[in-house]
Amino acid sequence: MPIQWTKEVEKYKEELVKDLQDLVQIPSVLDEAEATSEAPLGPHIKEALDWMLEKGSGDGFTVKNVENLAGHIEAGEGEDLLGILCHVDVVPAGEGWTYPPFEGKVENNRLYARGAIDDKGPTIAAYYSLKIVKNLGIPFTKRVRMIIGTDEESNWRCVSHYFEQEEMPSIGFAPDADFPVINAEKGLMDFDLIFHSAKQSEERSSLELHSFRSGERYNMVPDFARAVLTPYRDQTYLLQEFEEYLKAADLTGEYFIESGELTIDLHGKSAHAMEPDDGKNAGLHLLSFLSNFKLDGRAKAFCEFAAANLHKDSRGNTLGIAGKDEVSGDLTMNAGKIRYSQDEAFIGLNVRYPVTYDMDNAITALASRMKEAGIEIANKKDAKPHHVDGDDPFIQTLLKVYEDQTGDKGKLLAIGGGTYARSLEKGVAFGALFPGKEDVAHQKDEYIELDDLFKATAIYAQAIYELACKK
Ligand SMILES: [Zn+2]
Structure with missing residues (x-):
């Protein structure tokens, strides 16, 4: 019987929301005035990165801090590496919020906070998806590495530095834009x-x-x-x-x-x-x-x-x-x-x-x-433009997973902007904003709908399973 990913996510719902609240409570805005050699992008960004890495090692993953600019959380084994590229820095809160921007208040089935959709919510979704696959004890055929950037909103010093030192994944996705799949960026x-x-x-x-x-x-x-x-x-x-x-x-x-x-x-x-x-x-x-x-x-x-x-x-x-x-x-x-x-x-x-x-x-x-x-x-x-061929089996797998979990037709998107995925050689943006949903990234009263948060977690879990646990 195939794994019921939605049911698996169900078991972690409370823990997942609690963790997301803890993470959004760290006001991880770039703060160069307070930067030190230990915290090159400011103390709160370092705090957010440390929080993620401690969470990872506490749950039994291998973790690595790359000079306090980026880090990774890894599971699995094998020659190939699947990358999941997220970031824990946020843009400043700005004015006019109805809810405290660094609290994570849940109302109307939405969690409100700076970073809720960009990109702490999707980061936590990706983290739980990896945790779910690991806890199910399914053997991996690839290594899966969540790469956590801390300078996406400014200068991408995190990923440029990270990939100077660390392995480039053979395939990867970034949960930092829209579903279904963005495979072409002008x-x-x-x-x-x-x-x-x-x-x-x-x-x-x-x-x-x-x-x-x-x-x-x-x-x-x-x-x-x-x-x-x-x-x-x-x-x-x-x-x-x-x-x-x-x-x-x-x-x-x-x-x-x-x-x-x-x-x-x-x-x-x-x-x-x-x-x-x-x-x-x-x-x-x-x-x-x-x-x-x-x-x-x-x-x-x-x-x-x-x-x-x-x-x-x-x-x-x-x-x-x-x-x-x-x-x-x-x-x-x-x-x-x-x-x-x-x-x-x-x-x-x-x-x-x-x-x-x-x-x-x-x-x-x-x-x-x-x-x-x-x-x-x-x-x-x-x-330069960024493009991964839509016929590539990797892309086809992501589309199929999206269709399995949502019942909607998965299709490829091309955009005029640049997403985080372009820092991966063979990377695409994959969620976490669903089609037709209001894009509140960088705006006041930023939120993520809890149902979407859980659905994204199920999608990422199945994607990890299909891409990194099968031959
Ligand atoms: Zn982002």
Whole structure:
């Protein structure tokens, strides 16, 4: 008779919730001010890592602390290694919580805490799944290693350090994103378009742009933009047009004149750069609006470029970098940071490209086209795409396990973001957020539904059994 994983999880429910509460009560936020050689990411992060490792050794697992940046909990035997990659650091609580963020209060069948879904809940689920398989006394054919990172929310120093010293698992999953299985993650490239065009035209009647500012992060659609201009004689007309523009685009904004300067603010809608079309880019809207006026020469080039090449074109069609593939969908492009002043003029882009796309080639071609327009491409940062073939038996096993435990069809997901799974050579994200559930990671009143916590535990237990206990 096959093992009833849900029944096995049933036996551990209380203990599991209690442990999760203990773990979320450690406010393991990066604290570099309090960092020491013993606690390189701060005392609470070390406390959370120690807590996990002590739990592991208390339950009879082999554990290892890798220089207080990461650690592992291991069971089983065999040549191959199955990795389960989790993390115990959390982002700061932030304001406005209904429940204390570091308590783990259970209400409405939900456990509320910072880290409940990202990633302490899934970490405890994975831990109990390994404990359940071990306690059933089923012989292993592989080693199973839970790898515990402590810097996922910041700089991934944990895993980069860990894998410099420790074995890379032959297969692995990270319970740090969504079910069913994310096997394709687009490549991510940030770069700046720097405008070197001539500083001034001598035309007197033109509207002078002093400064422009929008966006703080490459990976967000900016929801606010501010332009500071010299007031000029057609100003009433400009402001009327601004009102019209806002109305037509269903946006809001305001303007004021102070010490001889006209300031125009525009409010858009923020969104993650994974899908810029979910937001309204305040910066591009305002640049596009300004491009309709007779600006000074340098500002004219800047605004017109944005209006013609970036505004309402999140796929890079006009720039000539568009691309798509079946596995991962469209290339997306977000103008996340826009700056214009006496000293600098640049637009910072975040491009997310499909797994089969040749970004090196595309960026070289783009750079030579831009050069002709007096624009330089600089400050490039690239993270290559991550993809594990969907036909791989490892992936097929995860899908089957998901179907067995949920009764739902398991399918492969491709995303524009980067999950923890990409630090494994052959790794995928596998849970723990179920399809259709609200994603509350990094938000106030973060929670995990207890039923989902238990279901995830059953899924991970069966996955360990199928992947590491069978021949
Ligand atoms: Zn996470």
